[in-house]
Amino acid sequence: MDPRQAELRRRLGALGFDDVRFASFGPSTSSGQALRDWLAQGLHADMHWMERSAEKRLDPQLVLPGAKSIVMLGVNYWSPQAPGHPAWARYALHEDYHDTIKPALIAAGRAIEELFDVSGLDYRYYVDTGPVLEREWAARAGIGFVGKNAMLISQTHGNWLLLAAILTRVELAADQPRRKQNGEGGVGLWCGKCTRCLDACPTQAFRGPGVVDARRCISYQTIENKGIIPRELRAGIGPRIFGCDVCLEVCPWNRFAREGRRLLLAVRHELTQLSLQEILEITPAKFAELFRRTPIKRLKPAGLLRNACVVAGNSDDRSLLPVLVRLAAQHESPLVRAHAVWAVRRLGGGEQLAAARAVETDASVLAEYAESTAVP
Ligand code: B12
Ligand code: SF4
Ligand code: SF4
Structure with a gap:
């Protein structure tokens, strides 16, 4: 060379x-x-x-x-840092x-x-x-x-x-792709009979080996989608508040993973210490301070609150009901209100929501409220 x-x-x-x-x-x-x-x-x-x-x-x-x-x-x-609860994609x-x-x-x-x-x-x-x-x-x-x-x-x-x-435009000598001795390449080359990732996906996003339907992928829904998260996917999102690593975490090839040198990364692992309650109570100023320079800042406060409401709805934690009812009734963003209504209903707080409905004015929230009775 x-x-x-x-x-x-x-x-x-x-x-x-x-x-x-x-x-x-x-x-x-x-x-x-x-x-x-x-x-x-x-x-x-x-x-x-x-x-x-x-x-x-x-x-x-x-x-x-x-x-x-x-x-x-x-x-x-x-x-080795665990992704926390709520769960953040490791890269985030x-x-x-x-x-x-x-x-x-x-x-x-x-x-x-x-x-x-x-x-x-x-x-x-x-x-x-x-x-x-x-x-x-x-x-x-x-x-x-x-x-x-x-x-x-x-x-x-x-x-x-x-x-x-x-x-x-410089001509560089190519390195060899890692192929099997018989020259075989392609998707799943060293997966063998394993299908752990395909089976573990919480929202059945794989159309087949190597083919992700972004519409069903939690990573897309919690990061790229700027609107309503489809109701039928919300339960599958579970505790994942930003991105999803499920199909990565289950892979047996991770047994070879070693900690990186991180020369080109700046770790923000303290974000895993944030509780769901703290996130649901976040103000725009606190959001800017906490998520400055992280990929999460792109979500803006309303996007993060939308995701946090879904996670809260999946949490079985009824102590979150007061903050969720407040968001459902008072938050300025219809997106947040709509997902908060869903979360309250899912946690069995319908009565509290009904009491707070007096201050609901947004038609989309009312529609959401009606639909939310059919929790998957
Ligand atoms: C769009 C995108 C997404 C979309 C769509 C994901 C997808 N599977 O396509 C969404 C938002 C869902 C997403 C999610 C994630 N993403 Co993303 N994403 C991208 C982006 C911008 C383009 C990917 C793309 O072109 N997709 C179209 C499909 C068709 O292409 P492909 O998946 O690359 O597949 C190629 C080959 O694998 C092969 N192939 C695929 N399927 C098949 C099937 C057959 C039969 C054959 C023969 C070949 C074949 O051909 C394809 C075309 O050449 C890339 C960055 C980039 N510029 O490439 C990052 C990238 C792929 N994402 C990345 C990451 C980290 C993620 C997440 C882990 C983030 C998270 N934790 O939430 C998840 C993982 C989801 C998953 N399992 O794929 C990393 C992946 C690093 C890696 N080691 O693979 C990239 C490379 C960004 C980066 N620079 O590091 N992502
Ligand atoms: S990132 Fe999560 S939702 Fe997306 S394909 Fe992988 S396991 Fe499924
Ligand atoms: S979990 Fe890893 S080894 Fe198993 S099928 Fe998926 S990508 Fe292949």
């Missing part, structure tokens, strides 16, 4: 990336059909940006004309990784410029939000394989890798 490429790998590792591998843009052997089918079936819910960027996701030349290679990077975020218990990984991507770009004598126009980097099929390319570069849970699973870090990508 070109010594400059070996030096690039070394420097990227030193910057904090826990896995660094390369793939080439040859003639496509992509499972791009999987993305087309996923979109055609509407499994992307209202993430219309996935449709708009589909052609770019399928053809890196549309993202960076003349691109020859892609550098795929993994950042390990495993820690950090400052927003888009922000904390970006400076290292900028430094990585500089390293490419310096080592290969190219300019800033000869590469583009992304973490999560770019039009790049990150799991596909990570698998092709050999960071791991795509499990039946759709995750890129690393044989050294388990399910706990965040991914980033640098497309470049």
Whole structure:
């Protein structure tokens, strides 16, 4: 291998990336059909940006004309810290990784410029939000394989890798994908007969191995969806207030996971100490203070309260009724009121709600109240 490429790998590792591998843009052997089918079936819910960027996701030349290679990077975020109750997705218990990984991507770009004598126009980097099929390319570069849970699973870090990508016009030697000796690849390559993730999904979001119906996925519903969470999914959400790790946690490949160096992450594990009561009582000022710089801030207070109401409704904890009734009757957001009404009904607080209805003025809340009598 070109010594400059070996030096690039070394420097990227030193910057904090826990896995660094390369793939080439040859003639496509992509499972791009999987993305087309996923979109055609509407499994992307209202993430219309996935449709708009589909052609770019399928053809890196549309993202960076003349691109020859892609550098795929993994950042390990495993820690033994329990996700807490209410349960937060593990990645959310950090400052927003888009922000904390970006400076290292900028430094990585500089390293490419310096080592290969190219300019800033000869590469583009992304973490999560770019039009790049990150799991596909990570698998092709050999960071791991795509499990039946759709995750890129690393044989050294388990399910706990965040991914980033640098497309470049520099020609880099490709690393080998991890294939079986007979050359077999594809989704579920090292899953064998295991179906734990498919069976454990609380809302039956898998259409098949590797295929997630975002409309049924708790991660989508609690993070991306800005509106009402469908009633039939609320019970399955259980204690999960932001994101979902169920299909990751159950995977036996996590036995290889080790704590990461966290050079590119800023841990916020203290968030697991927040009780549901505290969250239900949160003010906008407290929300801003607690969730500053975390991915949770994107939800805004009303989104978090919506999720907290669902979790409260699933909690069996009747001591939450007074705060829920208050939210149902008085919160300024109809979204919050609607989910609070559902939670109160589910905890058997119909009478208290009826008493508070005197101050309900919003038609959508009244409709919700009527519908809520049919708790699944
Ligand atoms: C949209 C999106 C979502 C959506 C849709 C999820 C999904 N399964 O597609 C929602 C909001 C539900 C979501 C949830 C989560 N996400 Co997300 N998400 C993305 C995003 C932006 C695009 C994914 C995408 O293109 N989906 C479309 C499908 C068709 O593509 P795909 O899943 O990547 O599958 C490819 C291959 O696996 C293969 N393939 C898939 N199915 C099949 C079937 C067959 C038969 C074949 C042959 C091939 C094949 O082909 C596909 C296309 O090349 C990526 C970032 C990015 N730019 O890639 C992050 C990303 C995938 N998410 C990530 C994470 C961490 C999560 C969550 C764990 C967050 C959480 N804790 O709540 C969950 C996990 C849910 C799950 N099991 O997938 C990480 C995953 C890291 C990893 N190690 O895999 C990514 C890469 C972000 C990042 N930069 O780290 N996510
Ligand atoms: S993230 Fe949760 S809801 Fe989504 S597919 Fe995995 S287990 Fe199911
Ligand atoms: S839980 Fe089992 S089936 Fe699912 S990804 Fe892990 S090994 Fe594969």
